[in-house]
Amino acid sequence: MKFLFDFFPALAFLVALYLPESRAEGIYLATKVLIITSFLQVVIASLVSRRVEKQYLIIFIVVLILGSATLLLHDERFIKWKPTLVFWVFAAICLGSEFIGGKNICARFMGHMFEAPQIVWARANYSLVIFFTLLGLVNLYVAYNFPTETWALFKVFGILGINFVFILGLVIYLSRYMTQPENSEE
CATH class of the missing domain: 1.20.58 (Methane Monooxygenase Hydroxylase; Chain G, domain 1)
Structure with missing residues (x-):
């Protein structure tokens, strides 16, 4: 929902x-x-x-x-700049979280599901920085090189698909550190 x-x-x-x-x-x-x-x-x-x-x-x-x-x-x-600006703000927040606060954004949002070492969280977080930066650039490329209707379809469905693939890859990368649910019968 x-x-x-x-x-x-x-x-x-x-x-x-x-x-x-x-x-x-x-x-x-x-x-x-x-x-x-x-x-x-x-x-x-x-x-x-x-x-x-x-x-x-x-x-x-x-x-x-x-x-x-x-x-x-x-x-x-x-x-048409809106997705790019939003992605770059998110990239800046992710980057800033490496230096401000005790945990980066990845560790804060997914730390309850994965028990990963700090270096893994840092790699995951930097991958978000790179991902959002590149996604912003791709949006600009599509916005300036294709008709508005094509850009709109890319903005709604293309970016959604790209996000899904990236998040899936990130979860696969972190999956070896997945926490085991506690057994309440013991």
């Missing part, structure tokens, strides 16, 4: 892109829809969990700034 909640703004963006008869106007309607659904995502998540989810807030702020620039300047390039 969380996956659908996370995916909703991107899916709404894609649907709105194809609604207008004029393809040129589709990106602007889709941008408005993305701003609204990203805001709703922050509000709903905050009401359900009684706290503001940083991930949703970061994405909403980036969407609001770049979406507003897209609409005010009537220039679709700004909203």
